[in-house]
Amino acid sequence: MTESDVNQHNILVVDDKPENLDLLTQILTLDGYQVRPAINGQIALAAVRNLPPDLILLDIMMPGLNGYEVCQQLKTDATTRDIPVIFLSALNETLDKVKAFEVGGVDYITKPFEVREVLARVETHLTLRNMQRRLQAQNIQLQQELNERKQAEETLQQRNRELLLLNQVGQMFSSSLELGHVLDTILGEIQRLLDVYSLSFWVIVPETGELVCMQAKGPGTEGLVNWRLAPGQGITGWVAQQGENLIIPDTWADERHFKSVDKKTGVAVRSMLSIPLRMKGKVTGVLNMVDLRVGHFTHNDLILLEPIAAAAASAIENARLYTMAQQEIGERKLAEAALLAAHNELKEKNAQLQELNASKDKFFSIISHDLKSPFTTLLGFAQLLVENLDRYRPDEIKHHVERLHTAAERLYALLENLLTWARLQRGVLECHPERINLVEIAADNVALFAAKAEQKQITLRATSLKDASVYADYSMVNTVLRNLISNALKFTRAGDQIEVSAHSAEADVEIAVSDTGTGISPENIPKLFRIDVHYTNVGTAGEIGTGLGLNLCRELVERNGGRIWVESEVGKGTTFRFTLPKTAR
Numbered sequence: 001m002t003e004s005d006v007n008q009h010n011i012l013v014v015d016d017k018p019e020n021l022d023l024l025t026q027i028l029t030l031d032g033y034q035v036r037p038a039i040n041g042q043i044a045l046a047a048v049r050n051l052p053p054d055l056i057l058l059d060i061m062m063p064g065l066n067g068y069e070v071c072q073q074l075k076t077d078a079t080t081r082d083i084p085v086i087f088l089s090a091l092n093e094t095l096d097k098v099k100a101f102e103v104g105g106v107d108y109i110t111k112p113f114e115v116r117e118v119l120a121r122v123e124t125h126l127t128l129r130n131m132q133r134r135l136q137a138q139n140i141q142l143q144q145e146l147n148e149r150k151q152a153e154e155t156l157q158q159r160n161r162e163l164l165l166l167n168q169v170g171q172m173f174s175s176s177l178e179l180g181h182v183l184d185t186i187l188g189e190i191q192r193l194l195d196v197y198s199l200s201f202w203v204i205v206p207e208t209g210e211l212v213c214m215q216a217k218g219p220g221t222e223g224l225v226n227w228r229l230a231p232g233q234g235i236t237g238w239v240a241q242q243g244e245n246l247i248i249p250d251t252w253a254d255e256r257h258f259k260s261v262d263k264k265t266g267v268a269v270r271s272m273l274s275i276p277l278r279m280k281g282k283v284t285g286v287l288n289m290v291d292l293r294v295g296h297f298t299h300n301d302l303i304l305l306e307p308i309a310a311a312a313a314s315a316i317e318n319a320r321l322y323t324m325a326q327q328e329i330g331e332r333k334l335a336e337a338a339l340l341a342a343h344n345e346l347k348e349k350n351a352q353l354q355e356l357n358a359s360k361d362k363f364f365s366i367i368s369h370d371l372k373s374p375f376t377t378l379l380g381f382a383q384l385l386v387e388n389l390d391r392y393r394p395d396e397i398k399h400h401v402e403r404l405h406t407a408a409e410r411l412y413a414l415l416e417n418l419l420t421w422a423r424l425q426r427g428v429l430e431c432h433p434e435r436i437n438l439v440e441i442a443a444d445n446v447a448l449f450a451a452k453a454e455q456k457q458i459t460l461r462a463t464s465l466k467d468a469s470v471y472a473d474y475s476m477v478n479t480v481l482r483n484l485i486s487n488a489l490k491f492t493r494a495g496d497q498i499e500v501s502a503h504s505a506e507a508d509v510e511i512a513v514s515d516t517g518t519g520i521s522p523e524n525i526p527k528l529f530r531i532d533v534h535y536t537n538v539g540t541a542g543e544i545g546t547g548l549g550l551n552l553c554r555e556l557v558e559r560n561g562g563r564i565w566v567e568s569e570v571g572k573g574t575t576f577r578f579t580l581p582k583t584a585r
Helices: 004-010 018-031 041-050 067-075 094-103 116-142 150-177 178-194 234-242 259-265 299-342 343-370 374-389 394-426 438-448 450-455 474-490 549-559
Strands: 010-014 034-038 055-058 085-089 107-110 198-204 211-217 246-248 270-280 282-291 431-436 460-464 467-474 497-504 507-515 563-568 571-582
Touching: 004 474, 010 018, 010 041, 018 034, 018 374, 034 041, 034 116, 041 055, 041 067, 041 259, 055 067, 055 116, 067 085, 067 094, 085 094, 085 198, 085 211, 094 299, 107 116, 116 299, 116 374, 150 234, 178 198, 178 299, 198 234, 211 282, 234 246, 234 282, 246 299, 259 270, 259 549, 282 299, 299 343, 394 563, 431 438, 431 474, 431 507, 438 450, 438 460, 438 474, 438 497, 450 460, 467 474, 467 571, 474 497, 474 507, 474 549, 474 571, 549 563, 549 571
Parallel strands: 010 034, 010 055, 055 085, 085 107, 460 497
Antiparallel strands: 198 211, 198 282, 246 270, 270 282, 431 467, 497 507, 507 571, 563 571
């Protein structure tokens, strides 16, 4: 792709995490692309309708419209359905990737990602799009010359058939995971369009490096399927090892030609065109076309077949993922049936089992998504600093270091909560209640967050705590206050106030953390303390939560014999209240 091509490309990056948007924007901008960021699905759809981009990098896990829903809406609109969408997510399960391809994605990158991988994938799909546009431009030019030359009419018809084939290939590869049927159909269409004697797809066996024929079309190819070539054997093996396109005008004059193939098929091959299949920059197979005529293949044939070979490589990988997913689904269904038969008498424990499953899902969700996100920021900005240190000004270096520090702080807080919550779930976190002075513990936490509050221009203070004491585990109460104050800071604006207070009741002390921030809508309040519901929101400065902190608070409060609840009004603020006993119980 030329430098002028890159400068013309407009890329829309959609991610609900500002640090990821900033990282991707810098990566792509440094490589010469025009980048537009979008913080959520609704903004992304509006941006596409206003100015359709050449390519979309789309996160999956977003509040409101998720990435799957955004892609589905784009693919149902005739004006946006051809825009290539690359999913970019921390989700790395096979089913997540299969779903991404089923809704219309052209590729899938797992976080944390490598900068070079992102750039390589972006360039690949923009190159495919450029090829289609060039073919369309050629068709328009040929149509203008239709009345002047008869040869132009014949060329135009050929180009139309090629464009139709490209569109058909794209639709078939994106709409079906039945690889054998798709490849057989595509080979038949190429055979008719280019008047080719026979064609075949070969794939590399990773364990041995051998090439095995997985699909063939044409006379004499019946015995070719499943035939194996040793690494580097024949023209096909050479193309696989070198990773280069090859047009052979006369195979009889080429010493690389493996004549045993002619004996196997009973066909005297005279000319040949071979294209390597690539996936993530690695050769995974070869597309071969052979003919009985010398010099049958041209450079135009190669240009036409390159995007088809690229799409075929992606389809082969998708089919492999789909097969793995089907096997996993089948195994899971068998396991579920066996579990149901073996434990039918334990139905009364379903509620407890669902709670345990929800806790497990929350744990793995945090590990696979929220824990990876800060690492993505840390690794990405660190890589940018390493590779571009001599290009950055001091203020730019300071900005990146501050982003690294913020990501590290968030990662540390997440790990601290995650470890505490994990110990709770395993039953190894013991509760040691003692007499606690709330004045001391509140003062410590106010001091802990003083700098953060000052940075956001928020008033943070502790009031009405005189002589307030409870009987509880000091570390657990400290964790609860730390999480509630941190949560309040996320959702308050400059000029707002946060107050920690306590009110003594008959047998308990009621502690409150109140703010005058953004508030919580009534429909979202019931989601806050449920482990089986994923609910997070973006703070006033772009802070991202995990949905774990409040669940941790609930468990720690209940472990100490208290209860916790919330009162909130949108636009006016939120108060989290919890009780703790005055004496031992």
